[in-house]
Amino acid sequence: MNLSCPVCGEVDDLAGIRDGDRITVTCGVCAGSWERDPSPRCGVCDGDDVQGVPLAIVEKGRGTQLSVVGTRTVHLCSVCDADALDRYHRNRPNPLMPDELPTTGPGT
Numbered sequence: 001m002n003l004s005c006p007v008c009g010e011v012d013d014l015a016g017i018r019d020g021d022r023i024t025v026t027c028g029v030c031a032g033s034w035e036r037d038p039s040p041r042c043g044v045c046d047g048d049d050v051q052g053v054p055l056a057i058v059e060k061g062r063g064t065q066l067s068v069v070g071t072r073t074v075h076l077c078s079v080c081d082a083d084a085l086d087r088y089h090r091n092r093p094n095p096l097m098p099d100e101l102p103t104t105g106p107g108t
């Protein structure tokens with residue numbers, strides 16, 4: 001975590017108090033308190049450099065066609081999900097395709 005006091009810039013003397021899914025942080029130097037940014041974090045490395053990316057919801061259509069029936073937002077870490085993010089940015093504005101697609105059967 002790279003957390004710092006927005007008032008005085010202190011980075012060490014900080015205490016976080018969890019309240020449900022919110023975290024209130026108190027600075028031991030200036031006694032300021034603030035709510036920690038509830039932005040999503042990477043579940044792998046706990047980094048906060050994550051991006052919301054539309055992920056395609058793919059269903060098997062008629063024949064061997066796969067059809068995109070919608071999107072949902074997933075949060076990708078710029079470190080752990082670099083490959084997927086790269087794919088997404090190359091194919092924009094198309095949504096990211098999931099790693100696992102519904103099987104299209106033998107159909108060769």
Ligand SMILES: [Zn+2]
Nearest residue numbers: 005008027030
């Ligand atoms: Zn402070």
Ligand SMILES: [Zn+2]
Nearest residue numbers: 042045077080
């Ligand atoms: Zn990560």
